[in-house]
Amino acid sequence: MLEWKILAAAFSALIVISMLLVGNTGIGGTFGGIVGKITDWLGGTPAPISIGNSAQKEISLSLYPKNFTLSPGSKLNLTLGESYLEDFNGDILIDYTTGKLSLKDKSGFSISSPIQSLKIPNLKIPRLSLKEMKFILLSSQSNITSESGLLDIQGFSGLFSISNSSITLEGNVTKITGDGWSVG
Numbered sequence: 001m002l003e004w005k006i007l008a009a010a011f012s013a014l015i016v017i018s019m020l021l022v023g024n025t026g027i028g029g030t031f032g033g034i035v036g037k038i039t040d041w042l043g044g045t046p047a048p049i050s051i052g053n054s055a056q057k058e059i060s061l062s063l064y065p066k067n068f069t070l071s072p073g074s075k076l077n078l079t080l081g082e083s084y085l086e087d088f089n090g091d092i093l094i095d096y097t098t099g100k101l102s103l104k105d106k107s108g109f110s111i112s113s114p115i116q117s118l119k120i121p122n123l124k125i126p127r128l129s130l131k132e133m134k135f136i137l138l139s140s141q142s143n144i145t146s147e148s149g150l151l152d153i154q155g156f157s158g159l160f161s162i163s164n165s166s167i168t169l170e171g172n173v174t175k176i177t178g179d180g181w182s183v184g
Contacts, residue, residue: 056155056172057139057184063167064134067095070160078120080111092118094162101162118162123171125156137176139183152177154184 070092077086080103090105094115101118103111130151137144158171175184 056174057141057176059169059171059173059176059183060138061151061153061169061176062136063130063169064096064165065094065130065167066097067093068167069093072123072125076120076123078118080113080118081116094167096165115162115164120160123156123158123160125153125160125169128153128156137178137183141183142181144178144181144183146178149178 071090075087075089077084078088078092079085080101085103088103088105089107090103090109093100093102093104095101096115099115101113101115128151130153132148133151134147135145135149135151153169153173153176155174156169156171157173158169161168161170173184175182177183
């Protein structure tokens with residue numbers, strides 16, 4: 001009697017290992033129910049199964065806005081041209097129509113200059129919604145370009161950088177959605 005339980009447990013383990021190796025192909029959802037039934041039948045407790053790293057997707061997103069304001073709500077370390085600012089706590093305003101970049105700290109300190117290179121490593125943005133903006137999105141799943149699209153970015157973490165013509169987000173997101181498409 002014990003032999004068939006060992007055989008069933010070995011079969012269940014084989015399915016679980018196969019799902020982990022196969023990844024996000026839809027097979028995990030199908031076999032997940034079977035594994036759960038077998039576990040119940042053997043008198044065990046089902047364990048949650050995570051297949052691949054579906055929580056985060058690596059992306060590179062270039063935005064081409066007329067103007068943009070970043071208000072992170074926490075202190076940042078950033079590089080502006082050749083200068084390094086530590087614990088900056090304020091807003092970053094980029095106006096591509098006038099070619100101006102402004103940093104306005106909550107303490108009253110502010111800098112305004114022509115647009116130049118700005119980099120913020122390890123930036124976390126819980127949610128960002130953008131309308132009618134040109135963008136280029138590159139990920140392992142897709143290559144999407146739009147001249148005037150909608151974007152809803154959820155759970156971004158990574159590098160935020162500004163150049164003379166665009167803003168770039170490089171890192172991981174939980175999800176990005178647009179007009180009829182989704183990544184993550």
